[in-house]
Amino acid sequence: AQSVTQLDSQVPVFEEAPVELRCNYSSSVSVYLFWYVQYPNQGLQLLLKYLSGSTLVKGINGFEAEFNKSQTSFHLRKPSVHISDTAEYFCAVSETSSASKIIFGSGTRLSIRP
């Protein structure tokens, strides 16, 4: 069975500073990887996904993530954050053979300071 670990429950960052949200996964088979964002009192929205091919994937709102198979990581990055990026970010994984079941990490709250 697969699992996802987001080590940082909260990440405070100053506006216009870079940010990295860490995600590690565990699985005995090949996986798809995702980052979702949840703004306050809203549902989840897909930021980006890795299915295959290039290990660097770009998403919406200037975010990108890099798949590192040897380190089983899929860290999310943004070079310069804005106040509007304040939200909860979820890393998620699903097995390629059974993509129906998306397993989410515990989330990282990104708070932007002016």
Place this chain on the structure above:
Amino acid sequence: DTAVSQTPKYLVTQMGNDKSIKCEQNLGHDTMYWYKQDSKKFLKIMFSYNNKELIINETVPNRFSPKSPDKAHLNLHINSLELGDSAVYFCASTQTAGNTEAFFGQGTRLTVV
């Protein structure tokens, strides 16, 4: 038009009551899901239906019963509500069972008092 819509958005009810949450998607997707998000924001899958057929049924108390009258709707009925059922419940859909992008509803905040 909202792609995945849930009703109600807020639900406050007493212990022991029975309640339902409704979900509809207008994306033409085949697969729908229910997730539970607890107070610590942890998201856990509960059920998944593909074209009205149950394909995922996680370890959930049998007081929770999903119903899919057609592939555009997936409702969640909860019997004998308990305090621990308080959470935000999210409905989601994907184009197919193996598709990778899930679209989420706005959530239903259930509070059991």
